[in-house]
Amino acid sequence: MDKKRTEISTLGEFGLIRHLTESIIIRNESTLKGVGDDAAVMDYKDKQVLMTTDLLLEGIHFDLTYVPLKHLGYKSAVVNFSDIYAMNGTPRQITVSLGISKRFSIEDLEELYSGIRLACDVYGVDLVGGDTSASMTGLAISITCLGEGERGKVVYRNGARETDLICVSGDLGAAYMGLQLLEREKSVFKGEKDFTPDFAGKEYLLERQLKPEARKDIIEALRKADIVPTSMMDISDGLSSELLHIAKESHVGCHIYEERIPIDYQTAVMAEQFNMNLTTAALNGGEDYELLFTVPLADHDKVSEMKGISIIGYITKPELGNYLLGRDGGEVELKAQGWNSLS
Amino acid sequence: MDKKRTEISTLGEFGLIRHLTESIIIRNESTLKGVGDDAAVMDYKDKQVLMTTDLLLEGIHFDLTYVPLKHLGYKSAVVNFSDIYAMNGTPRQITVSLGISKRFSIEDLEELYSGIRLACDVYGVDLVGGDTSASMTGLAISITCLGEGERGKVVYRNGARETDLICVSGDLGAAYMGLQLLEREKSVFKGEKDFTPDFAGKEYLLERQLKPEARKDIIEALRKADIVPTSMMDISDGLSSELLHIAKESHVGCHIYEERIPIDYQTAVMAEQFNMNLTTAALNGGEDYELLFTVPLADHDKVSEMKGISIIGYITKPELGNYLLGRDGGEVELKAQGWNSLS
Numbered sequence: 114m115d116k117k118r119t120e121i122s123t124l125g126e127f128g129l130i131r132h133l134t135e136s137i138i139i140r141n142e143s144t145l146k147g148v149g150d151d152a153a154v155m156d157y158k159d160k161q162v163l164m165t166t167d168l169l170l171e172g173i174h175f176d177l178t179y180v181p182l183k184h185l186g187y188k189s190a191v192v193n194f195s196d197i198y199a200m201n202g203t204p205r206q207i208t209v210s211l212g213i214s215k216r217f218s219i220e221d222l223e224e225l226y227s228g229i230r231l232a233c234d235v236y237g238v239d240l241v242g243g244d245t246s247a248s249m250t251g252l253a254i255s256i257t258c259l260g261e262g263e264r265g266k267v268v269y270r271n272g273a274r275e276t277d278l279i280c281v282s283g284d285l286g287a288a289y290m291g292l293q294l295l296e297r298e299k300s301v302f303k304g305e306k307d308f309t310p311d312f313a314g315k316e317y318l319l320e321r322q323l324k325p326e327a328r329k330d331i332i333e334a335l336r337k338a339d340i341v342p343t344s345m346m347d348i349s350d351g352l353s354s355e356l357l358h359i360a361k362e363s364h365v366g367c368h369i370y371e372e373r374i375p376i377d378y379q380t381a382v383m384a385e386q387f388n389m390n391l392t393t394a395a396l397n398g399g400e401d402y403e404l405l406f407t408v409p410l411a412d413h414d415k416v417s418e419m420k421g422i423s424i425i426g427y428i429t430k431p432e433l434g435n436y437l438l439g440r441d442g443g444e445v446e447l448k449a450q451g452w453n454s455l456s
Numbered sequence: 457m458d459k460k461r462t463e464i465s466t467l468g469e470f471g472l473i474r475h476l477t478e479s480i481i482i483r484n485e486s487t488l489k490g491v492g493d494d495a496a497v498m499d500y501k502d503k504q505v506l507m508t509t510d511l512l513l514e515g516i517h518f519d520l521t522y523v524p525l526k527h528l529g530y531k532s533a534v535v536n537f538s539d540i541y542a543m544n545g546t547p548r549q550i551t552v553s554l555g556i557s558k559r560f561s562i563e564d565l566e567e568l569y570s571g572i573r574l575a576c577d578v579y580g581v582d583l584v585g586g587d588t589s590a591s592m593t594g595l596a597i598s599i600t601c602l603g604e605g606e607r608g609k610v611v612y613r614n615g616a617r618e619t620d621l622i623c624v625s626g627d628l629g630a631a632y633m634g635l636q637l638l639e640r641e642k643s644v645f646k647g648e649k650d651f652t653p654d655f656a657g658k659e660y661l662l663e664r665q666l667k668p669e670a671r672k673d674i675i676e677a678l679r680k681a682d683i684v685p686t687s688m689m690d691i692s693d694g695l696s697s698e699l700l701h702i703a704k705e706s707h708v709g710c711h712i713y714e715e716r717i718p719i720d721y722q723t724a725v726m727a728e729q730f731n732m733n734l735t736t737a738a739l740n741g742g743e744d745y746e747l748l749f750t751v752p753l754a755d756h757d758k759v760s761e762m763k764g765i766s767i768i769g770y771i772t773k774p775e776l777g778n779y780l781l782g783r784d785g786g787e788v789e790l791k792a793q794g795w796n797s798l799s
Contacts (some may be wrong), residue, residue: 116563117563118563119563121558121560121562121565126587129562129588133565133569134583141581141582143503143549144582144584147582147584148584153551155548155549157500157503158502159502160500160501162498162500164585164602166551166585166598166600167553168553168589168596170591170596171592172592205484205487206486206487206496206507208496208507208508208600210510212511212513212596217464218460219464219466219467220460220462222464222476223476226476226477230480237483238483238484239480239482239483239490240490240491241489242490242496242508243473243477244469244473244510246469246516247513247516248513248516249513249515249593250592250593251592251593253511253555255553255598257507257600259505261486
């Protein structure tokens with residue numbers, strides 16, 4: 114057979130999913146927003162329902178050499194909650210499907226589930242469905258999360274307008290540094306049975322990688338301050354990649370200041386040790402699960418007063434492009450070098 | 457480390473998921489029904505929202521040696537729709553997550569998606585979310601489906617009452633026979649590159665295995681006849697296994713008649729050829745995706761008139777147990793020997 118074969122790498126993850134889902138026709142009245150945001154949005158008059166899903170595969174999304182199963186369960190749930198918060202919604206229900214190979218015992222799965230249940234406890238989410246089946250090889254975890262949004266207050270990627278302020282919560286690059294640290298220790302300990310390196314002084318980096326939190330607190334603070342962002346995403350693939358999504362979907366440009374990107378002390382120390390460019394790590398590291406959002410310029414004072422939020426730049430006309438304004442006064446065009454699990 | 461290790465096989469799939477999800481506390485007002493039915497049920501005043509999810513893994517749930525990717529896509533979507541119909545709901549939205557290894561090309565994924573999209577077209581469902589990531593080994597497909605149910609008309613597994621009639625749609629055992637046929641041909645053609653055996657006269661069995669349909673028509677016919685079943689499930693693990701679920705959840709017993717189990721001619725011929733017990737195949741075969749439901753005795757005449765529905769038995773007091781009444785007058789206790797993908 115002379116069948117055409119085009120490698121997936123020619124499109125990349127985002128290109129591929131765009132290609133596969135383009136020209137989809139929406140038929141149901143309740144479908145408000147389909148493919149292309151952190152979550153899909155369904156309209157049920159009384160409420161808007163948000164749905165997001167993640168498929169995590171061993172060897173691709175996690176490495177059980179250094180990820181404890183309980184942490185893995187916690188993180189798997191939290192990254193879904195984060196997608197719901199990124200729509201300005203509240204996560205309510207999750208379902209969990211597992212594919213498990215024979216090497217896992219009931220105790221292993223209890224560990225994994227204890228992490229999932231802890232995340233549900235902390236975030237007030239109900240576990241409403243689960244199934245397990247065999248897997249030929251590694252562990253597969255599929256989690257779907259439903260959330261609720263208020264009519265008119267769900268925030269998409271496409272609402273950023275010229276002069277809006279660009280804000281991020283928390284700090285960036287730490288989860289990436291945590292991963293580098295774990296990978297280095299793994300290669301050092303290669304072959305040894307007990308993997309117990311000394312991570313003293315680097316706890317924050319590890320925690321950001323192994324047990325991230327979703328920014329429920331920021332969403333609540335924004336509500337309290339009566340701020341509805343014009344656009345929002347969570348930072349899973351890296352600040353640069355997410356900013357470009359917002360710029361593209363909103364048909365705008367964006368300028369951010371290098372010196373305003375929030376970075377933790379431990380992240381900076383680690384980048385120095387690894388001889389890595391700190392800004393690159395913060396821009397492209399990924400897995401921060403912080404919120405990136407834009408607010409009208411009129412909200413400047415309100416948002417400035419809020420704890421844990423940094424104003425890092427502003428939205429421009431599209432023709433002005435997407436730039437990082439360097440400490441040295443230079444400009445660098447933003448590129449999406451973020452996590453592309455297909456590359 | 458002297459860590460306790462209990463093999464998963466000691467609990468089985470249903471036992472395992474019960475074990476992992478027991479004593480879950482429901483916190484959210486919108487959560488009406490959690491783990492333990494074909495779908496979870498959320499209440500949004502205006503509508504009840506149903507959610508179901510399936511994780512399908514290559515080598516466990518499908519074999520790409522003989523399953524065309526388009527059919528696989530179609531079936532993956534349809535089995536989720538079937539779970540929503542089994543709650544007396546209407547499927548509305550699905551999300552699709554794929555894990556794909558390097559051996560798949562863009563054309564392969566187009567094939568898979570064309571099947572998913574065809575299923576969406578046929579059943580009027582919107583594809584609202586999708587993502588793809590790499591996989592170390594085979595193909596992983598995770599589909600979540602949302603559906604709508606009318607308040608007071610969602611049908612659970614636990615509503616069967618004494619004297620209710622037990623009904624099934626269509627016929628049983630054909631998908632299982634189709635699988636046997638494909639497996640036999642696969643072993644015959646082992647090593648040969650072109651897998652194109654002659655299946656003339658067995659098309660129905662193959663279709664039931666490779667391209668099953670969800671019984672939307674039956675749900676519509678029941679609505680038209682103004683019948684709300686007292687309990688319902690779709691038959692994915694085999695009639696026997698599903699009946700025992702209903703009996704257990706409803707705290708009742710069930711008696712069914714062997715001679716009333718609907719079986720297609722091709723299924724019977726194939727069982728003969730394979731020297732298999734036909735009733736066993738129909739009871740335990742699985743993957744029929746027919747609807748199993750109970751209706752009050754008062755609906756006897758209405759349900760008898762409906763096309764494509766067989767009344768196969770009746771609900772009893774729990775102490776009378778769960779029995780198959782044989783053609784020869786003997787009684788056999790029903791056991792769940794259905795598909796257990798963990799065994």
